Amino acid sequence: MAKIIQNHKDCIGCGTCVILCPKFWEISDDGKAILKGAVKKENGDLELEIDEIGCNKDTEDACPVKVIKIE
Numbered sequence: 001m002a003k004i005i006q007n008h009k010d011c012i013g014c015g016t017c018v019i020l021c022p023k024f025w026e027i028s029d030d031g032k033a034i035l036k037g038a039v040k041k042e043n044g045d046l047e048l049e050i051d052e053i054g055c056n057k058d059t060e061d062a063c064p065v066k067v068i069k070i071e
């Protein structure tokens, strides 16, 4: 089990995560990426628990502003 966390507020909407891992990421109406099916926390972060990290590992490394964390 893994948890993906995105600091949505600080996303710059570059689209890298969407290109690398479109199964999990898409650009939302606010121009920033969202994690499909994620829960929005009180601080604005998006969180999603998944069985397999899969392509999300690449997104954590590639995000230019490091707003994606995998625990």
Ligand code: SF4
Residues within 6 Å of the ligand: 006, 010, 011, 012, 013, 014, 015, 016, 017, 018, 032, 033, 062, 063, 064, 065, 066, 067, 068
């Ligand atoms: S790679 Fe990072 S900054 Fe770029 S859209 Fe995804 S979460 Fe936002």
